[in-house]
Amino acid sequence: MFKVPPRKLEPEVMLTLEEVRAYDGLVRKYLKILHYGFLETIINFSPEKGLFLDVGTGTGHLSVGLARFCPEVTVFAVDLSENMLKVARENAEKEGVCERIIFLKADAKRLPFRDHTFDCVFCHDMLHHLPDPLDLLLEIKRVAKEDGAILVRDLIRLSPLERKLHVNLFGLTYNELMKKEYEDSIKAALSKEEWLELARLADIPQARVTYQFVTHQSLERPAANRRRVYLELPVPSHLRPATNFYVSKPAQTALPSLKKKQKISPRIKTLIKAAVMAPSGDNLQPWRFHIKSEKEIDFLLDPRVDKSFFNFEQNASIFAVGAAVENASYLLDKENIRYEFVFDYAEEQGLIKLGTLKINWPADNFEFKTFLARTAIMKRHTNRKFYEKANLSEKEIERLSGLAADLPIEVRVLKGEKLALVAELAYYADLIRVERRDLHEFLHETIRWKEQEIFATLDGMPIAALEAGIAGEAFLRMTRPWPVMKAFLRLGVSKQLADYTRKLVLSSEGIIALSAEKYTPHRYFEAGRVAERLWLALTEIGLAVQPMAAAPLFMIRWRKGRFLDFSARHQFFMRKVERGFEKLGLNYPLMLLRFGKAPLPSARALRKEVAEFLVD
Numbered sequence: 383m384f385k386v387p388p389r390k391l392e393p394e395v396m397l398t399l400e401e402v403r404a405y406d407g408l409v410r411k412y413l414k415i416l417h418y419g420f421l422e423t424i425i426n427f428s429p430e431k432g433l434f435l436d437v438g439t440g441t442g443h444l445s446v447g448l449a450r451f452c453p454e455v456t457v458f459a460v461d462l463s464e465n466m467l468k469v470a471r472e473n474a475e476k477e478g479v480c481e482r483i484i485f486l487k488a489d490a491k492r493l494p495f496r497d498h499t500f501d502c503v504f505c506h507d508m509l510h511h512l513p514d515p516l517d518l519l520l521e522i523k524r525v526a527k528e529d530g531a532i533l534v535r536d537l538i539r540l541s542p543l544e545r546k547l548h549v550n551l552f553g554l555t556y557n558e559l560m561k562k563e564y565e566d567s568i569k570a571a572l573s574k575e576e577w578l579e580l581a582r583l584a585d586i587p588q589a590r591v592t593y594q595f596v597t598h599q600s601l602e603r604p605a606a607n608r609r610r611v612y613l614e615l616p617v618p619s620h621l622r623p624a625t626n627f628y629v630s631k632p633a634q635t636a637l638p639s640l641k642k643k644q645k646i647s648p649r650i651k652t653l654i655k656a657a658v659m660a661p662s663g664d665n666l667q668p669w670r671f672h673i674k675s676e677k678e679i680d681f682l683l684d685p686r687v688d689k690s691f692f693n694f695e696q697n698a699s700i701f702a703v704g705a706a707v708e709n710a711s712y713l714l715d716k717e718n719i720r721y722e723f724v725f726d727y728a729e730e731q732g733l734i735k736l737g738t739l740k741i742n743w744p745a746d747n748f749e750f751k752t753f754l755a756r757t758a759i760m761k762r763h764t765n766r767k768f769y770e771k772a773n774l775s776e777k778e779i780e781r782l783s784g785l786a787a788d789l790p791i792e793v794r795v796l797k798g799e800k801l802a803l804v805a806e807l808a809y810y811a812d813l814i815r816v817e818r819r820d821l822h823e824f825l826h827e828t829i830r831w832k833e834q835e836i837f838a839t840l841d842g843m844p845i846a847a848l849e850a851g852i853a854g855e856a857f858l859r860m861t862r863p864w865p866v867m868k869a870f871l872r873l874g875v876s877k878q879l880a881d882y883t884r885k886l887v888l889s890s891e892g893i894i895a896l897s898a899e900k901y902t903p904h905r906y907f908e909a910g911r912v913a914e915r916l917w918l919a920l921t922e923i924g925l926a927v928q929p930m931a932a933a934p935l936f937m938i939r940w941r942k943g944r945f946l947d948f949s950a951r952h953q954f955f956m957r958k959v960e961r962g963f964e965k966l967g968l969n970y971p972l973m974l975l976r977f978g979k980a981p982l983p984s985a986r987a988l989r990k991e992v993a994e995f996l997v998d
């Protein structure tokens with residue numbers, strides 16, 4: 383009842399002219415508030431003049447309103463239904479604005495416009511009609527100017543209980559037909575998680591997800607040259623309070639400052655974009671790239687970025703560089719481009735270089751044909767939810783274990799009793815993690831509580847991505863000051879927190895354990911490659927993954943003789959961790975990844991812009 387069911391698309395029907403007229407009557411009667419709210423948003427996110435595009439215009443109310451209130455705007459309004467367009471034209475004529483609206487029959491997924499044509503592209507309550515809305519978003523991104531406004535809004539798919547509640551409450555005045563329309567649209571819409579995922583895949587620079595009231599979600603980007611004086615629409619006063627729920631204010635959008643564009647070719651930019659989609663400890667993004675030429679890129683890390691106890695001798699950051707190299711390789715392999723990564727560990731001007739990617743482009747003007755958004759690189763994520771068993775076949779497990787046979791890392795998939803052993807050692811490592819003041823404070827530095835923070839920093843972890851739930855988030859917030867956490871620790875809270883971690887492990891289908899025969903930077907690097915290769919493969923078959931890094935990362939320190947880095951109590955726990963690994967036959971564990979079946983995460987970690995990673 384509380385679970386959001388899968389999407390149920392509405393059957394595609396082309397309405398007759400009579401039906402469209404009836405539909406238009408319903409729109410006029412019932413959707414004024416939504417339209418006023420969105421229209422005021424569109425107008426204030428956009429410049430005062432220019433070319434606007436209304437995707438899926440229906441009977442044209444938004445375009446007509448826009449043309450009425452913005453005398454210097456010309457609107458292209460597209461729809462697939464000729465009958466809709468006919469009624470839309472009539473509506474424009476009635477308002478005397480038909481000479482500034484060009485109505486066109488067109489498929490929204492293949493818009494008949496050149497790249498970067500429009501000052502503003504908007505799309506209202508249309509995405510839920512499409513089986514794969516990513517096509518549409520990518521098309522909108524293509525035809526919008528690079529610094530133009532983009533506004534896409536649609537309903538949120540809800541659980542059956544919420545859906546009934548919404549239809550009966552917000553559709554109180556609707557007639558039966560409209561109620562049915564409303565309910566069917568909610569069923570076909572995207573859930574909040576799917577919307578976030580879609581926004582991430584579309585990867586529209588500077589765009590952010592917002593919510594309107596409890597019914598709608600949007601993807602919004604204000605134009606760089608948007609109007610400076612706010613235009614409030616003359617909404618009838620009895621509708622104004624409700625309309626306000628549907629107005630987004632561009633001023634609330636904390637835009638990251640636009641970086642000066644460096645001159646790099648689109649293909650190198652794509653490659654680096656792919657690389658930085660890799661995982662990194664607490665999403666700190668330690669990568670740096672030195673583009674030596676079109677054919678040679680040095681992969682480096684900045685050791686000042688991750689100063690946590692986890693990152694002993696930069697092993698976590700080196701691991702992240704390995705993962706970034708793997709992402710680049712994945713993309714190059716997809717297009718059969720020859721390349722080689724030459725590992726060459728060196729310290730250079732305060733940075734650590736791991737090696738050079740040498741690319742043999744098939745042609746001087748070669749461009750990637752692969753859409754990054756469609757690859758596992760963009761879909762991969764850390765999922766901290768509880769998992770369900772996926773019941774992978776032995777053959778599939780064998781395939782996964784063999785994926786990295788060319789690299790000097792041992793891959794083992796642990797299930798059953800061995801999974802229980804991992805759960806136990808993860809428990810002890812987690813006791814240490816939650817009881818250390820430095821790790822507690824470090825975690826809090828990387829949590830992003832507010833949307834503005836997420837978009838301003840573009841690093842760290844959105845609180846929702848931690849999947850702590852309402853109570854967990856309240857606990858995290860309350861225990862942020864160390865003295866408060868310490869008081870809770872005295873009450874024995876670390877056992878409960880570590881027990882949660884144990885349960886997360888036990889809920890999984892299995893654990894992938896990566897290990898080597900020694901600890902060296904090269905092995906950390908290769909472990910990063912292997913982890914990412916497996917993670918991408920698991921993403922491709924729809925499985926969720928979470929690194930359980932505390933135990934192996936502590937072990938690196940421990941094996942290197944740094945016993946005194948741990949208190950006497952924690953040394954006792956470390957012996958348990960060590961014994962656990964020994965029982966599993968893993969002398970030099972490098973990483974543990976749990977995997978299984980799970981819903982999409984509640985939020986995703988963002989990345990900084992490519993330019994931020996470039997060094998001379």
Ligand SMILES: Cc1cc2nc3c(=O)[nH]c(=O)nc-3n(C[C@H](O)[C@H](O)[C@H](O)COP(=O)(O)O)c2cc1C
Nearest residue numbers: 661662663664665698701763764929930931932987
């Ligand atoms: C070396 C390393 C250690 C990590 N350890 C953990 C961990 O112990 N628990 C966890 O939930 N995520 C862990 N992560 C995942 C990162 O937090 C995650 O990759 C980052 O926040 C970016 O999010 P994304 O993977 O969803 O893109 C680790 C990642 C790396 C590279």
